[in-house]
Amino acid sequence: MAASYILLLSALLALAASPAMAGDPSALQDFCVADNTSDVFVNGLACKDPKLVKVEDFFFSGLDKPRNTTNKVGSNVTLVNVNRIPGLNTLGISMARVDFAPYGLNPPHIHPRATEILTVLEGSLYVGFVTSNPDNKLFTKMLTKGDVFVFPQGLIHFQFNHGTKNAVALAALSSQNPGLITIANAVFGSKPAISDDVLAKAFQVDEKTVHRIQAQF
Known part of the structure; x- marks a missing residue:
């Protein structure tokens, strides 16, 4: 039990000492x-x-x-x-x-x-x-x-x-x-396009609005 405790403590100390990437x-x-x-x-x-x-x-x-x-x-x-x-x-x-x-x-x-x-x-x-x-x-x-x-x-x-x-x-x-991920381009200009019903529900708008926005991209 003592040996396990020492190993765990050593591992935690090693993680604490390692630099963040x-x-x-x-x-x-x-x-x-x-x-x-x-x-x-x-x-x-x-x-x-x-x-x-x-x-x-x-x-x-x-x-x-x-x-x-x-x-x-x-x-x-x-x-x-x-x-x-x-x-x-x-x-x-x-x-x-x-x-x-x-x-x-x-x-x-x-x-x-x-x-x-x-x-x-x-x-x-x-x-x-x-x-x-x-x-x-x-x-x-x-x-x-x-x-x-x-x-x-x-x-x-x-x-x-x-x-x-x-x-x-x-x-x-x-x-x-x-x-670089430009939000509007990625969401409304993906290839193939994200499903209309997914975008309509995500943005709480109707599908016609989604179509109008997608047409810009």
């Missing part, structure tokens, strides 16, 4: 530049032979250029992840430029694999996120140039340009491939 796994070497031609499937991307690595594998240019925001939501996200900078592979970070037209919206979405920290470079933004069930508490803030806001991993969040001028923000994310 809050992002991508740590790298075990200086770098693992992504080999986009490899047929090997791993959790991430296979490594290029270090002898073939070039300085361009760690470089991306053009994030200073404004993006086209003439779309339905009035925003454009330029994601700089491992697909654009192969040298990000295994390093657990990425970034994005977000351009907003006046009253443009980066619609409610989640990043399943990353926390996001956003800095406003130009203009002003109304931003917010919603906590998980059952509380679903909304945290919002008006941001202006130089302000910084954090969106916790996996929570629904958004950014809205509340002004009459263009706005620009720069976001950093705690994954080389944070993932």
Whole structure:
């Protein structure tokens, strides 16, 4: 009995001492530049032979250029992840430029694999996120140039340009491939479509309303 107690106590102490995994796994070497031609499937991307690595594998240019925001939501996200900078592979970070037209919206979405920290470079933004069930508490803030806001991993969040001028923000994310699920697109634009009666009951509306919304996606 005493031996079992000691084993249980040791296991609990080991769990308490082990660090929490809050992002991508740590790298075990200086770098693992992504080999986009490899047929090997791993959790991430296979490594290029270090002898073939070039300085361009760690470089991306053009994030200073404004993006086209003439779309339905009035925003454009330029994601700089491992697909654009192969040298990000295994390093657990990425970034994005977000351009907003006046009253443009980066619609409610989640990043399943990353926390996001956003800095406003130009203009002003109304931003917010919603906590998980059952509380679903909304945290919002008006941001202006130089302000910084954090969106916790996996929570629904958004950014809205509340002004009459263009706005620009720069976001950093705690994954080389944070993932993106835009809520409206996923729910109303899935392929094949989610059943009308499921959506009608979930949103407490009639099926005609569901059809009208689905037609937008």
